[in-house]
Amino acid sequence: MRDHLPGVAVSGMLRPRVQLSGFSSSSTGGATPGPLSVPEKHGMDIIRDPSLNKGMATTLKERQSLGIHGLLPPNFITQDDQVERCMRHLSAKPNDLEKYIYLCSLQDRNERLFFRLLKDHLEELMPIIYTPTVGLACQKYGLLFRRPRGLFITIHDKGHIYDILKNWPVKNVKAVCFTDGERILGLGDQGCQGMGIPVGKLALYTGCAAINPQYCLPVTLDVGTNNQALLDDPMYIGLRHKRVTGAAYDEFIEEFISACKARYGSSVLMHFEDFGNQNAFRLLSKYLNNTCCFNDDIQGTASVALAGILGSLRITQNKISDHTFVFLGAGEANLGIAELICLKMEKEGVPKAEAYKKIFMMDSRGLLVTSRTNLSEHKIPFAKDMPACTSLEEVVKTVKPSALIGAAAQPKTFTKEIIEEMSRNNERPIIFALSNPTSKSECSAEEAYKWSNNKAVFASGSPFPKYEQNGVVFEPGQGNNAYIFPAVALGVMCCGSVSIPDELFLQAAEALSHLVSEKDLEVGRVYPRLSDIQATSVKIAVSVIERAYELNLATVFPKPANLEQFVLDQLYDTEYPTFIPDTYEYDISSHQ
Structure with a gap:
């Protein structure tokens, strides 16, 4: 059943109140269906918002009601047609790195189309958005950087990390994937340019498990780099000093994890990614029992x-x-x-x-x-x-x-x-x-x-x-x-x-x-x-859920009678939502 959210009259015209459905924190810290509100959008703001933009799949009545009529070419195409067009663009690219750049730009402008493309062609595209191409992308990240995707938090931001988290526009984050860039794949220290890894990992959260991308936050913790080639590179985008270690490093990590819990709730998932050997084991051991966390490289x-x-x-x-x-x-x-x-x-x-x-x-x-x-x-x-x-x-x-x-x-x-x-x-x-x-x-x-x-x-x-x-x-x-x-x-x-x-x-x-x-x-x-x-x-x-209940780790009660249906009900749908033109409502109940 679809849930229609009423429009709001503004300056003599109706604008849609836009809400995206997904998880919300219960009193026990569990994940239950609930709304994730985003600001009202109109006109060019709709097109510039990758979570709302439908491109030429936007109908005539939607274009008229949303104030975007004339901002798009006059033709109308389906999402299926858009997927075919994207694949033609990809086939024309001369190498995998150019394909990676194209897919990043697609994700920046039309999120649902990006994940629909990924879902339909995962076996072909996974080597592009993740290994092995992402390794090359990290090495060239300074040249590839176009638009912020995630947060860059540096060792010099100690004492202010919570304030930086507040700059991220989504409040209902459920998973944070973060790296300090010290051991990127088999390539070693890539410093700040390791951001390609958490971005790619979280894309796979959605592509592989249909987790709502709105709940995912990629973070690079920049403590410097010991890669002299990067320090000497005028195009390098990170801090230009050797890695900070010892007590200062540990205090930085502690403040970051505490700030994430304070901002997003104690049940927020903290995903350690591509930390150096000397830090990976001890940080996992330190936080494993008091934080909802894992290290993908280890576990x-x-x-x-x-x-x-x-x-x-x-x-x-x-x-x-x-x-x-x-x-x-x-x-x-x-x-x-x-x-x-x-x-x-x-x-x-x-x-x-x-x-x-x-x-x-x-x-x-x-x-x-x-x-x-x-x-x-x-x-x-x-x-x-x-x-x-x-x-x-x-x-x-x-x-x-x-x-x-x-x-x-x-x-x-x-x-x-x-x-x-x-x-x-x-x-x-x-x-x-x-x-x-x-x-x-x-x-x-x-x-x-x-x-x-x-x-x-x-x-x-x-x-x-x-x-x-x-x-x-x-x-x-x-x-x-x-x-x-x-x-x-x-x-x-x-x-x-x-x-x-x-x-x-x-x-x-x-x-x-x-x-x-x-x-x-x-x-x-x-x-x-x-x-x-x-x-x-x-x-x-x-x-995993069944085992979590057996180990008394789960906090959603009562335990759902049908666990598979419980999971299916919370998956992200790559199909476009519909703006209902007669009431200017945004229909999203089946697009969690």
Whole structure:
């Protein structure tokens, strides 16, 4: 049923009172349907507002009643026609970066069309709006910057962060994705130019899980950069000094998180993104139990990788505790994956100490062994009482793992000799090359299949094309965090979870693995198809909500009888709203 909001007479003419429907905070901090008001708009202000602009899909009566008749070309086209026009524009662009720029400009002028385009062509466009193209966009962000999207808050704004948050025009923010730009993908310190990451992540909140974009706030916390090339670049848009660290940095982060809670409510979701290793773990540990927060590089990556492993088990036909893992890289991604694997093994009844024994990890100095004195506290549980070793090939030959996982941004490190060794020791070796972007991948899909004589169960962090050999076709799965973090965010926002422990990411991984079809497995895919990701996200969100209630984390009561319908009722609709010309009302009830 549609809900018509009455118009308001102003200066002898009727102007629409515009409201957008969505979440509102309940007294318990949960997410329930409610209105999100925005100022009245008229004339050119309608066209300039990307959340209201419909372009040439605006009808004649709407153009007349809204004061925009004559401001648009006289023709009328549907949103379907607009999508087709956009795709033609994209096909004419000479490279992916130009396509990225075009999509950013589309989002700036017509939000619903942008997300409709993304929904209809997600598999094709995700590599443009996110990895791998977003990495290049971050490197060139100073030249690409056109229009503010999100907030830039600097270390010099300490004491005034709440006031800066008040400058953001939307008050009903439900999710804040923020970075300090220190570890952008596999590209390192990009400083202020890391803003492309939270912008891209939040676009996927909507594109993958249909979360209302009005509730999403991207933020860059600029504390400086240690990237000398950026400091020397006259086009650099951030602070021109080295990174601030220590107590001043921690106080800055604390004030920011406290200010977000004060401004948007204690249940606001705080999404840590692309922080350096030295900060990522300790900040997550500090805020995990008292803030609704997660770190996608640690928990999201862990969850999607575990989902792929669980999908692989449907091919290898055994349990996760039957496997031995070797990790190349011991940063936040691989440590997060390893810890979640251990949590899954514990769930299967394996003592945690025994689970740790099944995981071997290598960092930049070699295998984690007990004789090393330079191990961080997060690496110590994985250290083995064995001789030191700096060669991945030697470790593989010694340990004889059944699964090899890379997330070290060291390209071409899964060599022919290593993959052949894995294949000699295993009927179906699991090989995950998870580093982003593609140029940093440990090996390509073609190399994994060719060198293993088609035995590898392969997944990657960035997309690889289909591969065919001797009449056998493989469609490598992409272990993209987009399967996890938007769905978890949707579930958490819907049920008002007070925190997001690892148990929810384990639940999400298990749910995702169950959604891989037999047809997918037949061609080597261990993830569902991206074209179905909104339906996939809803099912994962429902599973997360169910687990949140079991763990007494949810704050929306009574618990909805039909959780799937409860989630579906809160999704953002990319179809255009309708201005009702006879009463000049804005019909939005089905466009939450």
